Amino acid sequence: MRRLLLSGNEAVALAALESGVRLGTGYPGTPSTEILEAFSGLGGRAQWSPNEKVALEVAIGAAFGGARALCTMKHVGLNVAADPLFTVAYTGVSGGLVIVSADDPGMASSQNEQDNRRYAEAAGVPALEPSDSQEAYEFTALALEISERWEIPVLLRLTTRVCHSKTVLLLPECTTRAVPLPRFTRDIHSRVMIPANARPAHRRLRAKLQAAREWNEASGPNRWTEGERALGIIASGVAYMHAREAAPAASFLKIGMTYPLPLDTIRKFATGVERCVVIEEGDPFLADAIRAAGIQVEAKPEMYRFGELNVGRMRRILTNDVSPEPAPPRGTPPQLCPGCPHRAVFSALRNLGCIVSGDIGCYSLGVLPPFEAMDTLVCMGAAIGVGLGLRHVLPPGQRRKVVSVIGDSTFVHSGITGLVEMIYNPPEDGYVLIILDNGTTAMTGMQEHPGTGRTLQHTATGKMIFEDVVRALGVPRVHVIDPTINPQEFENLIAACLDSLDLSVVIARRNCLLAASAIRQYEKCLEPVHEHN
Amino acid sequence: MSTTRTINIVIAGLGGQGVLKASDITADAAFRAGFNVKKSELHGMSQRGGSVTSDIRFGESVLSPMIPEGEADFLVAISPEQVEPNHHLLRPEGTLIHAGLIDAGALKNKKSVNVALLGKLSRSLQLPDEAWMEAIRANLPEKLHEVNLNAFVLGRTA
Ligand SMILES: Cc1ncc(C[n+]2csc(CCOP(=O)(O)OP(=O)(O)O)c2C)c(N)n1
Ligand code: SF4
Numbered sequence: 001m002r003r004l005l006l007s008g009n010e011a012v013a014l015a016a017l018e019s020g021v022r023l024g025t026g027y028p029g030t031p032s033t034e035i036l037e038a039f040s041g042l043g044g045r046a047q048w049s050p051n052e053k054v055a056l057e058v059a060i061g062a063a064f065g066g067a068r069a070l071c072t073m074k075h076v077g078l079n080v081a082a083d084p085l086f087t088v089a090y091t092g093v094s095g096g097l098v099i100v101s102a103d104d105p106g107m108a109s110s111q112n113e114q115d116n117r118r119y120a121e122a123a124g125v126p127a128l129e130p131s132d133s134q135e136a137y138e139f140t141a142l143a144l145e146i147s148e149r150w151e152i153p154v155l156l157r158l159t160t161r162v163c164h165s166k167t168v169l170l171l172p173e174c175t176t177r178a179v180p181l182p183r184f185t186r187d188i189h190s191r192v193m194i195p196a197n198a199r200p201a202h203r204r205l206r207a208k209l210q211a212a213r214e215w216n217e218a219s220g221p222n223r224w225t226e227g228e229r230a231l232g233i234i235a236s237g238v239a240y241m242h243a244r245e246a247a248p249a250a251s252f253l254k255i256g257m258t259y260p261l262p263l264d265t266i267r268k269f270a271t272g273v274e275r276c277v278v279i280e281e282g283d284p285f286l287a288d289a290i291r292a293a294g295i296q297v298e299a300k301p302e303m304y305r306f307g308e309l310n311v312g313r314m315r316r317i318l319t320n321d322v323s324p325e326p327a328p329p330r331g332t333p334p335q336l337c338p339g340c341p342h343r344a345v346f347s348a349l350r351n352l353g354c355i356v357s358g359d360i361g362c363y364s365l366g367v368l369p370p371f372e373a374m375d376t377l378v379c380m381g382a383a384i385g386v387g388l389g390l391r392h393v394l395p396p397g398q399r400r401k402v403v404s405v406i407g408d409s410t411f412v413h414s415g416i417t418g419l420v421e422m423i424y425n426p427p428e429d430g431y432v433l434i435i436l437d438n439g440t441t442a443m444t445g446m447q448e449h450p451g452t453g454r455t456l457q458h459t460a461t462g463k464m465i466f467e468d469v470v471r472a473l474g475v476p477r478v479h480v481i482d483p484t485i486n487p488q489e490f491e492n493l494i495a496a497c498l499d500s501l502d503l504s505v506v507i508a509r510r511n512c513l514l515a516a517s518a519i520r521q522y523e524k525c526l527e528p529v530h531e532h533n
Numbered sequence: 534m535s536t537t538r539t540i541n542i543v544i545a546g547l548g549g550q551g552v553l554k555a556s557d558i559t560a561d562a563a564f565r566a567g568f569n570v571k572k573s574e575l576h577g578m579s580q581r582g583g584s585v586t587s588d589i590r591f592g593e594s595v596l597s598p599m600i601p602e603g604e605a606d607f608l609v610a611i612s613p614e615q616v617e618p619n620h621h622l623l624r625p626e627g628t629l630i631h632a633g634l635i636d637a638g639a640l641k642n643k644k645s646v647n648v649a650l651l652g653k654l655s656r657s658l659q660l661p662d663e664a665w666m667e668a669i670r671a672n673l674p675e676k677l678h679e680v681n682l683n684a685f686v687l688g689r690t691a
Binding site: 005108109132160161164165166167168238241242244245310311312329330331332333334335336337362365 | 560569575583586595597598601602614615621
């Protein structure tokens with residue numbers, strides 16, 4: 001036996017490697033980022049894509065070719081990848097395809113706390129929910145098997161605590177299993193989703209889900225622990241651990257595969273106990289489905305839909321305590337690092353009294369004092385479209401102050417189509433877009449992206465040159481400037497762009513302070529020096 | 534100290550102070566000593582100077598990876614301003630270990646105060662020395678071994 005101490009993310013990576021995954025794709029996003037980095041570190045083939053949609057499409061191609069593939073993202077990433085998801089459920093796959101969605105209940109570092117089990121149901125793909133690193137390993141391997149058995153993509157739903165907690169794993173010695181060599185076999189009826197093929201494909205999908213449900217009922221990764229009859233708890237994910245600690249004597253039905261649900265087992269469990277409570281983090285996904293099947297269970301009170309669960313909240317749920325919870329003491333909020341190049345940009349925008357359509361990244365901290373220079377933030381890439389919309393409707397005095405601010409990684413992710421919109425439907429008084437090119441994806445821990453010209457492994461590759469792309473699209477005014485050298489000059493440039501009533505793109509280029517020394521090393525093709533303790 | 538009961542340790546500080554490193558080392562030391570261990574924290578904006586806390590729990594069996602409020606046996610505060618917002622995590626008879634207990638002047642590298650505090654903590658935990666030393670070596674690059682092993686010993690004798 002091997003005994004290991006790993007985070008859930010590391011466990012997924014190890015399982016992927018030992019299960020013969022040939023390609024890992026994804027886009028960074030807390031709390032999922034470390035999966036691909038660890039997979040690469042272990043020797044797996046891993047690559048960052050420009051965004052989650054492309055990442056999933058590349059993984060689908062690999063799975064069509066008969067290879068096992070893993071695609072990782074944070075929960076909101078699946079919104080971006082939803083289009084291929086819904087149809088790859090119809091086409092099915094040859095090689096196992098596992099899509100990791102790392103949900104963030106409590107929004108430790110996200111803009112919403114959506115529950116992506118909803119996607120499993122909406123798209124019609126099985127969902128597995130591990131509760132610790134041991135299960136993160138086991139369920140990754142199982143997800144690949146399920147995927148190949150029913151030729152269906154599988155969603156592995158992790159949550160922040162499962163991704164980032166380290167727990168002990170006991171694993172049999174690794175026997176790297178032989179997986180068939182990739183090979184393309186023509187199957188037009190399954191793979192080409194014109195309506196004539198998609199109609200039978202939808203029926204096939206429902207039949208596969210029915211078979212998967214029966215399997216889940218008979219031998220799915222669900223655990224029934226006999227305890228007191230007075231209280232039965234149905235739980236999934238890390239919430240199961242909190243519940244076991246809060247109510248050690250209760251009977252438990254732990255659901256590992258939460259879509260399609262083993263409703264017969266659940267019914268048997270629920271009728272065998274006096275009180276049956278469903279405990280889950282996020283939406284009442286299980287509770288709603290169980291009640292819809294006519295099974296009498298208690299759901300958690302609505303107030304526990306918000307935020308993470310923990311042992312304390314579990315005790316409150318079990319005693320039906322809906323009194324207001326004391327607010328946790330406020331810690332120190334994060335802020336832009338001293339010397340961060342984004343600082344000069346937000347100082348200028350503040351001085352100019354701009355209406356700033358912002359986006360997501362370290363630079364979102366520009367919303368906090370002393371800058372308070374961000375007025376909107378919706379989702380990645382939205383800076384441009386939202387800013388253009390504001391410009392289209394506001395009176396001249398206001399609209400001439402609207403600018404968009406977007407990070408380099410975010411621009412590649414989903415800003416390019418916004419830029420095309422800017423050229424195609426230009427506002428009457430022009431527009432100003434500022435791309436904050438700090439040479440890295442800083443927010444999620446310094447990942448590479450197509451604009452850095454380096455791969456996930458920090459080796460040189462094709463590079464997307466922002467100014468070339470912007471010029472090629474026909475933007476009349478394109479400026480590249482280091483905003484930190486002369487902040488006043490930067491401010492004057494933005495003011496001049498605003499006054500020009502023309503379309504301008506300003507690329508504010510200066511490496512992230514924390515990434516700068518590593519970037520210099522990569523540029524010299526050397527290993528980075530870790531100076532952090 | 535009885536080891537059948539789960540031991541709960543919270544490490545608190547600001548981003549960049551080495552909270553996560555300290556908790557990795559502690560969890561690894563308990564793991565090497567043969568215990569069941571869980572450790573948990575929220576990453577994310579941790580590099581940008583905001584509050585960071587990490588929970589380490591070890592014993593025979595550990596369920597939730599998060600320490601329930603008021604059940605921490607130890608609060609290790611790397612920065613003094615993190616004591617107040619985290620004090621409610623400590624049980625009434627719990628122990629506060631704070632940076633004031635370390636003679637910062639005697640540290641070769643100020644950044645290793647996190648490891649010095651682990652030295653202090655180690656006196657109250659019955660984990661073998663060897664487990665701590667191996668954990669420090671395994672979690673830090675080689676060029677930082679000596680300075681951190683020294684910091685650990687300094688904290689242990691403080
Ligand atoms: C759809 C989606 N994917 C991923 C994320 C996570 N995420 C937020 S911002 C960001 C990129 C930040 O990089 P960049 O735009 O270069 O700004 P920086 O942090 O470097 O300032 C990522 C990956 C997200 N919020 N939404
Ligand atoms: S990590 Fe880089 S981009 Fe983020 S705040 Fe610090 S210097 Fe700025």
